[in-house]
Amino acid sequence: MLSDIEIAQKCTLKPIVDIAAALGIAAGEIEQYGNFKGKLSLSLWDRIKSKPDGKLILVTAVNPTPAGEGKTTTTIGLGQAMSGLGKKAIIALREPSLGPVMGIKGGAAGGGYAQVVPMEDINLHFTGDIHAVTAANNLLSAAIDNHLHQGNRLGIDPRRITWKRCMDMNDRALRKIVTGLGGKSNGIPREDGFHITVASEVMAILCLASNIEDLKNRLGKIIIGYSYEKNPVSVSDLKVEGAMALLLKDAIKPNLIQSLEHTPALMHGGPFANIAHGCNSVTATKMALKLSDYVITEAGFGADLGAEKFFNIKCRLAGLKPDAAVLVATVRALKYNGGIQVNSLEQENIEALEKGFVNLEKHIENIHKFGVPVLVCVNIFPTDTGEEKNYMKQRCKSLGVPSAFSQVYTRGGEGGISLAENLIELTDRNKASFKPLYDINEPIKDKVEIIAREIYGAQGVNYSKDALQSIRRIERIGLDKMPVCMAKTQYSLSDNKKLLGAPENFKISVKNAVVSAGAGFIVVTAGDILTMPGLPKVPSSEKIDIDNDGRITGLF
Numbered sequence: 001m002l003s004d005i006e007i008a009q010k011c012t013l014k015p016i017v018d019i020a021a022a023l024g025i026a027a028g029e030i031e032q033y034g035n036f037k038g039k040l041s042l043s044l045w046d047r048i049k050s051k052p053d054g055k056l057i058l059v060t061a062v063n064p065t066p067a068g069e070g071k072t073t074t075t076i077g078l079g080q081a082m083s084g085l086g087k088k089a090i091i092a093l094r095e096p097s098l099g100p101v102m103g104i105k106g107g108a109a110g111g112g113y114a115q116v117v118p119m120e121d122i123n124l125h126f127t128g129d130i131h132a133v134t135a136a137n138n139l140l141s142a143a144i145d146n147h148l149h150q151g152n153r154l155g156i157d158p159r160r161i162t163w164k165r166c167m168d169m170n171d172r173a174l175r176k177i178v179t180g181l182g183g184k185s186n187g188i189p190r191e192d193g194f195h196i197t198v199a200s201e202v203m204a205i206l207c208l209a210s211n212i213e214d215l216k217n218r219l220g221k222i223i224i225g226y227s228y229e230k231n232p233v234s235v236s237d238l239k240v241e242g243a244m245a246l247l248l249k250d251a252i253k254p255n256l257i258q259s260l261e262h263t264p265a266l267m268h269g270g271p272f273a274n275i276a277h278g279c280n281s282v283t284a285t286k287m288a289l290k291l292s293d294y295v296i297t298e299a300g301f302g303a304d305l306g307a308e309k310f311f312n313i314k315c316r317l318a319g320l321k322p323d324a325a326v327l328v329a330t331v332r333a334l335k336y337n338g339g340i341q342v343n344s345l346e347q348e349n350i351e352a353l354e355k356g357f358v359n360l361e362k363h364i365e366n367i368h369k370f371g372v373p374v375l376v377c378v379n380i381f382p383t384d385t386g387e388e389k390n391y392m393k394q395r396c397k398s399l400g401v402p403s404a405f406s407q408v409y410t411r412g413g414e415g416g417i418s419l420a421e422n423l424i425e426l427t428d429r430n431k432a433s434f435k436p437l438y439d440i441n442e443p444i445k446d447k448v449e450i451i452a453r454e455i456y457g458a459q460g461v462n463y464s465k466d467a468l469q470s471i472r473r474i475e476r477i478g479l480d481k482m483p484v485c486m487a488k489t490q491y492s493l494s495d496n497k498k499l500l501g502a503p504e505n506f507k508i509s510v511k512n513a514v515v516s517a518g519a520g521f522i523v524v525t526a527g528d529i530l531t532m533p534g535l536p537k538v539p540s541s542e543k544i545d546i547d548n549d550g551r552i553t554g555l556f
Helices: 004-010 016-022 043-048 071-084 098-102 119-123 129-149 201-208 212-221 241-247 282-291 303-318 331-337 350-368 386-398 408-429 444-456 465-476
Strands: 030-032 038-040 055-061 089-093 114-117 156-161 165-167 177-179 190-192 194-196 223-227 232-234 255-259 264-267 294-298 324-329 374-379 403-406 460-463 484-487 507-516 521-526
Touching (some): 004 114, 004 119, 016 030, 016 038, 055 071, 055 350, 055 408, 071 089, 071 294, 071 374, 071 403, 089 282, 114 119, 114 255, 129 165, 129 190, 129 223, 156 190, 201 303, 282 294, 303 350, 303 444, 324 350, 324 408, 331 350, 350 374, 374 386, 386 403, 403 408, 444 460, 444 484, 444 507, 444 521, 460 465
Parallel strands (some): 055 294, 055 324, 089 264, 165 194, 374 403, 484 521
Antiparallel strands (some): 030 038, 156 223, 223 232, 255 264, 507 521
16 A cells, blocks of 8 residues: 555646636736745735635544544545535645654645645645744744843843744753853843744734734734733834744745645644644635635644634634534544554444544534534544444434545545535535634633533633732733633543543643733643653654655655
């Protein structure tokens, strides 16, 4: 069987200008990055903004497991299937981070016969967007330290600087560092650290900004820390928002690529869903809605993280109204949630499947709370037995939820025809009545507790002393009337990755709260969560290589 990269390398790509032309995009509205990648000019929006919107479809999933669920693969395959049925569809995705590519998770270009291409470029440096975010983030860090060195006119307290440097790689050694060592000429010594770039507030801002002016205004609102008088200090106080926006002037433009079957895809932005809002850019999504009849997008990890933030943060802030959600599940994932070890998932086990089905059921219930109809996608693996597949179909039917089997990994768009047909029927028959879960004007703790209770199924929330102090500080400076962005483990509905299925009788432990004033949300950390991952014992980077002819191997 061919690997993902071998399948991608055998694909004959169309020139990106041809993909753009099929969408009605003029030659002057796309900037080519080689033959097969392009950036869409922001002026395109001015021309198309009065057009009616297509239908917005979110692809989400059950909580991720080591067995893999195939959410991105399903998103791409569904888009290909829609095109195969003669529908004008666009796939809208996030860009992959180099950290997971070189680590263990892998890329974000799909897999098998449901991929976006050129996958090597996408999974490596792509069009440089993430590097631009890194540069803008670290320009701000340099400006902060230079301000301290040059006399500290703003009275910034070095002990209360919350802004961190970033890089797009997994490097645990950089989580906590000390800067400014080596004498007076090297700056003021202080504790610092690194986020992975996709956890930077700059990345979140890039994905929520509507244009350069909005981008600049949002960058200026970033709070970098507090003064000795405990007052917030923002980027606008340091006067570097213009320079930061300049570094992002190309990164703000959505990237146009294609799938293996030439379905257009807008891939733009890459915030993580366990520490940020986990969705592609608002600009890309809005453009796609004007250029197609169906936009198939995804949000990171399980529905308790990505979908919740897509609905409560992205849709709320951007005025989007989703028409339906596709909830991806696998027999293997539900058996894992039922207590079966990874090495035994290929064996039929109806009892474990029944026990683990509660995870899927809880996610269905949660999506319905937003007024959005749900279609369950059962991503089929060769080891799934007839009895297991029949169980999935009958259980979904008993819940009154439509379901469809998908084989897009092995068959491409053809393997997603049933899924696409069911989705078309669902959106034609059921009109969404979308509404966010909470009012942003409610107190921070109330918003956190609504999410914990309604989405996670928790009995309540325990707050650490640091968390309570942080919440009071955010309220004191008047920045509490924002959505909440929960940072927690992706592996469980709770904040404990070992609690699988649909746990009960637990409480969420909130350790910290930080306001992302530029992005427009409050990050609340529950449990143990890292903003700078580490590499595994055997990272993927040990398998990746390139030969003298430029042929890349080992990239999935």
